[in-house]
Each structure stands twice: as C-alpha cells, then as structure tokens.
Amino acid sequence: MKWLRRPSWFALLLTAVSALLFIRLGVWQLHRADEKEAILRRYATAETAAPRDFAAVASNPPVDAFARVDVQGEYLADRLYLLDNPKHDQRGGVEVYAPFRPRSGDRLLLVDMGFLPGNGTDQAPQLPALPTGPQQLHGLYVPAPGVGYAMGGNALTRQTHWPKTTIYLDLAQIGSDLGTALYPRVLSLDAEPSSIYVREHTIDFSAMPPARHRAYAFQWFTFAVAVVVILLVLHRRRPSRPDKP
The missing domain is CATH 1.10.287 (Helix Hairpins)
Known part of the structure; x- marks a missing residue:
C-alpha cells in the first residue's frame, strides 16, 4: 500500500x-x-408454572430457574424488616419482609410482603398487622436483593424496636438478629387485589x-x-x- x-x-x-x-x-x-x-424470561415462565411443595426446593433451589411454591406455616408476630431503598415509587416507600415459620421446616423463611408506597414524608408508612394463625402462602422462591456495598456494619443489632429498617438485605444478618438460620432464598408473594402491598414478580433492571x-x-x-x-x-x-x- x-x-x-x-x-x-x-x-x-x-x-x-x-x-x-x-x-x-x-x-x-x-x-x-x-x-x-434470560433472567426475565425465567421470571415470566415461573409466574405461570404450577406451584411446587416448598419442602422440595427449600434448601436446594434450582440454579437456573425460579420455583413457584406453596408453603404452610405461621408468621412470627411483630417481627418486620423494612428495606428502605427500593425505587418503585417517586414518593419513596419500603419493601416489607416478615419472618415465617414453615410447618415442616427447620428454619425460618423470609417473606417479601411487597412494596408499601410512602406518604411523601420521612416517616415510615403505616404497616398493616400480620395475619395470625396458620397461613398458606403462594409465590416465587427467589434470591434476596443484592447487598452491594454494605457500609456501616450491621445496623439491625443497634435497633431495639420493631419494625427494623435497613438499606440492604443480608439474610445472614437477619438470621443473626432473629437468633436462628434462614432459608437461602426469600418468598415473593403472589399479587392479591385486596392487599395494600404492591407486588411485582420481576427484577429491577431499570438502572441497566x-x-x-x-x-x-x-x-x-x-x-x-x-x-x-x-x-x-x-x-x-x-x-x-x-x-x-
């Protein structure tokens, strides 16, 4: 050339x-x-799948899928965790998590009750009381939200009143706070028209x-x-x- x-x-x-x-x-x-x-497709597939018994996937959930499960048990009274960094609503709000004791399980299951929109102030939204007595729950057994950079140590141990607030969800820290082990994933409840909570079976990829x-x-x-x-x-x-x- x-x-x-x-x-x-x-x-x-x-x-x-x-x-x-x-x-x-x-x-x-x-x-x-x-x-x-592929993750979004697996979520869409799981929403229409037949529910499985929770005990079959509790400790060893499928790696390449999200199981839709039924589980029976009871909530732990007055033990709520508020994740205050979700971005569902411009007014702010919290994602509410409640510990649940499966009837045939040896650990606690953390249940994602859903998103509760804020009221435009810095105060936490008014939380409805947890149902008492035996419950039958339906939802997706999914990984907990990513922790990211956990700065400032475990804030749960410094809080003496319930509900407790956190800016990231760490199952190990919540298990330590409750004094018992948790299952490796959380139960994201199915949507209910009568519920005050906003429930969406999806992963927030809005940032990327x-x-x-x-x-x-x-x-x-x-x-x-x-x-x-x-x-x-x-x-x-x-x-x-x-x-x-």
Whole structure:
C-alpha cells in the first residue's frame, strides 16, 4: 500500500491491544444483556408454572430457574424488616419482609410482603398487622436483593424496636438478629387485589436494562474501529509537493 507509511511496532502493538480490549468489552456487554434477558424470561415462565411443595426446593433451589411454591406455616408476630431503598415509587416507600415459620421446616423463611408506597414524608408508612394463625402462602422462591456495598456494619443489632429498617438485605444478618438460620432464598408473594402491598414478580433492571448493555457494546465496538482508523490516518502518506522554481 503505497499510500500508507509503515507504522512502528509500538504503534501496531498499541492499536492491536486497544482494539482487542474494546472488542472484549463489547462482547462482555452483549453477554450481560443476554443473561439479564434470560433472567426475565425465567421470571415470566415461573409466574405461570404450577406451584411446587416448598419442602422440595427449600434448601436446594434450582440454579437456573425460579420455583413457584406453596408453603404452610405461621408468621412470627411483630417481627418486620423494612428495606428502605427500593425505587418503585417517586414518593419513596419500603419493601416489607416478615419472618415465617414453615410447618415442616427447620428454619425460618423470609417473606417479601411487597412494596408499601410512602406518604411523601420521612416517616415510615403505616404497616398493616400480620395475619395470625396458620397461613398458606403462594409465590416465587427467589434470591434476596443484592447487598452491594454494605457500609456501616450491621445496623439491625443497634435497633431495639420493631419494625427494623435497613438499606440492604443480608439474610445472614437477619438470621443473626432473629437468633436462628434462614432459608437461602426469600418468598415473593403472589399479587392479591385486596392487599395494600404492591407486588411485582420481576427484577429491577431499570438502572441497566439489556438494551443499555447493547448500546454500550456498540460504543465499545465503535472505539475498536476508531483506533484502527486513527492508526491509518496518522500513517497516511501525504502527497509530495513539487519543487518551487
């Protein structure tokens, strides 16, 4: 190629490494988009699946699926946990969790009662009383919300009144607070028209939905093309000017 000057080995190496890095990042973003879409499909499939007995999946839930279960037992009276960082509503609010003792289980099951919208103030919403006596619950047996960066230590041990409030949900900390072990997942209850709680069987990917991952992938692939174009432009031969008389 007469129009191109031979680039140095350093320029070639830098361009190759940069392009491969950008391509790898783009492929990773595509994989993340596919993973999140697969999770959303599994949630949609679980909502219409026939319920299973909780004891069959309690300790060893399926890794690649979300089980819809029936479970019988009783709530622990007046033991509620409020997760105060969900983003369901612009007025604020809390996700309410209640410990539940399955009739045939050896641990406690944490039940996601649902989201309770706020009232526009810093005060916690008014909580309805837990049902008493034997209960039969239906819902999805799902992983607990991600902890993220747990800063400030265990805030539950410093609270002496119920309900207790937390900005992240750690099953180990809640089990320690209750003095007993918990099952590895939580029960997200099915929606009920008569319930005050807002219940949605989905994972909140609003901050980074699959479409945004694909947009970032396109951006990384564009960077890969850009570094190659920059190499070619910088090493293009310029036409020689004729000597002046």
